Each structure stands twice: as C-alpha cells, then as structure tokens.
Amino acid sequence: MLKVENINVFYGNIHAVKDLSFEVSEGEIVSLIGANGAGKSTILKTVSGVLRSKTGSVSFLGQDISSLAPHLIVRRGLAHVPEGRRVFLQMSVQENLEMGSYTQKKSAVSAGLEDVYSRFPRLLERRKQIAGTLSGGEQQMLAMGRALMSRPKLMVLDEPSMGLAPLLVAQIFEIIKELNRAGTTILLVEQNAQMALSVAGRGYVLETGAIIKADAASDLLDDEAVKKAYLGG
Amino acid sequence: MQFLSQLINGLQLGSIYALVALGYSMVYGIIMLLNFAHGDIIMVGGYLAMLAIGAGVAPAFAVMISIFGCTILAVIIEKGAYKPLRSAPRLSLLITAIGVSLLLQNLALLIFSANAKPFPGTSILPSGSVSIGGLSIGTTAIITIVVSVVSMAALTLVVQKTKIGKAMRAVSEDTEAAQLMGIPVDLIISVTFAIGSALAGIGSILFCCRYPLLTPTMGSMLGLKAFIAAVLGGIGSIPGAVVGGFAIGLAEVFVNSVGLSTWTDAVVFGILIIVLLARPSGFFGRPMVEKV
Ligand SMILES: Nc1ncnc2c1ncn2[C@@H]1O[C@H](COP(=O)(O)OP(=O)(O)OP(=O)(O)O)[C@@H](O)[C@H]1O
Ligand SMILES: [Mg+2]
Numbered sequence: 001m002l003k004v005e006n007i008n009v010f011y012g013n014i015h016a017v018k019d020l021s022f023e024v025s026e027g028e029i030v031s032l033i034g035a036n037g038a039g040k041s042t043i044l045k046t047v048s049g050v051l052r053s054k055t056g057s058v059s060f061l062g063q064d065i066s067s068l069a070p071h072l073i074v075r076r077g078l079a080h081v082p083e084g085r086r087v088f089l090q091m092s093v094q095e096n097l098e099m100g101s102y103t104q105k106k107s108a109v110s111a112g113l114e115d116v117y118s119r120f121p122r123l124l125e126r127r128k129q130i131a132g133t134l135s136g137g138e139q140q141m142l143a144m145g146r147a148l149m150s151r152p153k154l155m156v157l158d159e160p161s162m163g164l165a166p167l168l169v170a171q172i173f174e175i176i177k178e179l180n181r182a183g184t185t186i187l188l189v190e191q192n193a194q195m196a197l198s199v200a201g202r203g204y205v206l207e208t209g210a211i212i213k214a215d216a217a218s219d220l221l222d223d224e225a226v227k228k229a230y231l232g233g
Numbered sequence: 234m235q236f237l238s239q240l241i242n243g244l245q246l247g248s249i250y251a252l253v254a255l256g257y258s259m260v261y262g263i264i265m266l267l268n269f270a271h272g273d274i275i276m277v278g279g280y281l282a283m284l285a286i287g288a289g290v291a292p293a294f295a296v297m298i299s300i301f302g303c304t305i306l307a308v309i310i311e312k313g314a315y316k317p318l319r320s321a322p323r324l325s326l327l328i329t330a331i332g333v334s335l336l337l338q339n340l341a342l343l344i345f346s347a348n349a350k351p352f353p354g355t356s357i358l359p360s361g362s363v364s365i366g367g368l369s370i371g372t373t374a375i376i377t378i379v380v381s382v383v384s385m386a387a388l389t390l391v392v393q394k395t396k397i398g399k400a401m402r403a404v405s406e407d408t409e410a411a412q413l414m415g416i417p418v419d420l421i422i423s424v425t426f427a428i429g430s431a432l433a434g435i436g437s438i439l440f441c442c443r444y445p446l447l448t449p450t451m452g453s454m455l456g457l458k459a460f461i462a463a464v465l466g467g468i469g470s471i472p473g474a475v476v477g478g479f480a481i482g483l484a485e486v487f488v489n490s491v492g493l494s495t496w497t498d499a500v501v502f503g504i505l506i507i508v509l510l511a512r513p514s515g516f517f518g519r520p521m522v523e524k525v
Binding site: 079087088090100102103 | 396399402403411413414415416
C-alpha cells in the first residue's frame, strides 16, 4: 500500500534520513521505533508530502506521490496525525473535525461526524468547546478524529501516546487497534516501543536516520538488543 | 451637536481605516507578512476608478472595476512576488513588500505624474446631506459608514461560518497542520489576499470620495494609519482591526476638532506607543509566541 524507497531527507546540511526504505501493506499495523532525533517524524512528513526527499520515491496505492502536494496526498486517502497533535487550538472541536473533512463532499461530512462522535463520545459532549481548552488526551482524540474525517485508507500516527497518562495511552492504543480492525491500515511512530510493538504486526527499528532492524513485532519484543535499547532492559 | 457631527466624522474616517486595516491584519495572520504594498493598492484603486469614469463608464461599474482591479493586482503580487519566498526568511519577504510598494508608486508616477489629479467623487457618491433632528449629516458619511459596516459584517460571516473562512483560520493558526487536513494552503492564501484587497478597494473609493485628490503616494499615509490601527487592535485579529480603525479615526477627528490639526499624526503615533507599552500585542492580539 505504501512503499518508501531510498529516501534521503535533509534540513539544510543536516542529513536526517539516510537512504531509507520500508513498506506497509494493506491491513497492517506497522511500527517505527527509535530514540529522540532518530528521524521518525521526518520520515512521516516525507510520506505526507510536507518534506521532500532528495532521492528515491514514495508511492501510495501503486502511484508515485513523491512530488504531490500534501493536500492532494490527503485526497488519495492518506491521513497524517502529526506529533504534538497540532489541533487548531482556537477553533471549536466540531470546527476542527470539519477541517478534517475538507477534502470530502458536503454530504459525507455529517456521516463522518456521526462516525467520529460515536467512536469518541467525549468529543460529542465537547463539540462546541474551543480545542485549546481540552485536556491532552481529549486533544489526541480530536487529532485522531479529525484525521478520520478524511476517510483515510492509511493513517500515519506520530507519537499518539506522547505526554499521556498510562490509562489514556492504553485507551488510545485500543482505538488504534479498533480502527485497524475496521479496515484502516496504520503506520505508527512511537518512543513507547513496548506499546507500539504490542499492537503492531511488524516493526522497524530506526537509529540516526537509518533502519537497523526490521522484523515481526513479536520478534522485536524478544530481541535482546531492542529490549536493552528501547524496552528498558 | 458639534460633538455628534464630529463623532460621525470620526466614524466615517475610522470605518475607512478599519477596512484597510483588515487587509493588513488578515495577511499578517496568514503568512506573517507586513504587506507594505497594501496601502498602494488603495492608490491604484483610486486611479482605476478615475480612469474608468473618465472613459465614460457608469459609476457603479467604475467602482466594480476598481475593486476587482485591486483584487487581481493583489493576487498577482502575492503569486509573483511573495509566494516564491514562502520558505525564505521573513525579512526577505518584508523587503520584497517594500520593493513592491515603491514599484507601484513609481509606476503611478510615470503614468500619472506627481501632480494631484481630481477624483470624480461626486459622480460616485452624491454630495447631499440629510438632517436628523437638526443635525445635518453628509450622505457620503452615512454611505461610508453603512458600506463599511456591511462589508465587515459580511467578512465576519465568511470567516466564521463558511468552509473557506474556516480554512483561512486554520491556515493562519497552523499552516502545516492545515496542509495535513487536505486544505490547499496556496489557494487559501490567495483568497485571503483577494478578500483583503477587495476590502481595500472599497476603502479606496470611500477614501477618495472624502479626499478627492489622487497622488502616487496617497496610499502611504493612509496605509500607515491603517497599519497602526491593525497593530493597535492586535495584528492578525479581525475584530482588532475594526476597533483599531475606529479608534484611530475618532482620535484624529477629535484632535483636529479642538484645533490641534498639526498634532494629529503625532497623537496617532503617540496612542500607538502608549498602547503597545501597556499591551504589546494590542487590544485583541494574542501574546506573541514564537512558533517552534
Ligand atoms: N526543522 C529542522 N531543522 C533542522 N534540523 C531538524 C529539523 N527538524 C528535525 N531536525 C533534525 O533531524 C533529526 C531527526 O528529527 P526528527 O524530528 O525526525 O526525529 P524524531 O525521531 O521524530 O524525534 P522525536 O522522537 O524527538 O520526535 C534530528 O537530528 C533533528 O535535530
Ligand atoms: Mg518526532
């Protein structure tokens, strides 16, 4: 479904992602794990078109999207929930969701809202509230709900558990599994490797801009080196 | 009585400042640019209306030509001069805007010369007056205030309620996140310029009807005052631009009316300095947070 081949991404002369390739097939949950600054967010931004790779290609559903504008990539069915949630803090919950459905026909918007509100009843209660006054967990739900409004085939999540209490983290991961069961393919980036690998089918381990290991998630969870570096021994 | 007629006078001037200030504020809100060419758009609007009326076009059409011309010109400037600099340092963008401003002024100088040209204001707005309870109010003033208030109400409606208006707010709050929603950011930026300069076009006609003399540099002072109004209200804020515009307009008229007309500009700048000392982000501005 998503195929990333030999991308090299730079910030000025900082070489953040080095000749990296990976793949996500339809129906999978794939996790990318790595320490701070490993290049996880950079990879996701390159996938969604916010950043460009100097080389190689990104293809989605069999078509090259490497030079497609980000808003057109969303139209193809790829939604990116960015790191730090990035909800529109001065807009209401419902307006945020409406922005998520920017690419959709008017008739699809109310169906989308209904779907998101049934998945996140908390957002329904707060639909008129300004997003800046939501709690961190609610903002994460809003960010995910907002991405769902574009009816994505592939959802790319950048550290959805960041800054959340353990109970909420579990809840967010439960939702991710549910979305996947309902047919959305998931590419997940996390520092919380334990959680990320326990929901994923496959995982990639990233170090300073390059993939150093690729395996089934269950095998990565058992891998001594991975345990040592990312799972707290 | 004297007070009331000065009040209306101030509201008239203030509503023009507010219309122009909105363009500064909207553009700043969306791409963090102080668009110094905005004032010169007003000058272009004035000359366009003059030429159209001179060519025998019906006044209503001349007004539309002028407003439409301002809109197209601003979008061309945005696409040609500002868009290529979208990821350049903000200072480059600012200097480009000053360059565009000088370019427009000098083109006007070349075409129309430095001599002031009379603006056919009376063929656009009738110069009569109505008297309400012994108070005589110029129709120009009434029309100016009504047109401005209606335009601002329409803008508010667009920004609050329509899909494109909400997208404008989303882009000004977080451009990258807006992109990830599938919002065509470049288009939204162009639309913002278009709306801001259509308002400036309306402001231009109203201003020229009040001060019916056209010069190539007429946009500078008006632009500067409107810019101050936008900063005063909190740049980036729509209600702020409106309140700031009226505040400056009223202050100017009242300073004039007590016989201190040579002090008008000093007072305007003084207000700016005092307000910014007390509230650095203006009446309605959010405290400046550097985006990371
Ligand atoms: N805007 C930028 N300008 C310059 N360098 C950057 C920029 N963004 C990221 N980098 C650098 O690129 C590298 C990869 O950053 P990236 O944000 O992709 O890491 P990450 O794996 O997402 O980290 P984290 O877990 O902290 O989110 C880092 O060394 C970082 O310092
Ligand atoms: Mg990151």
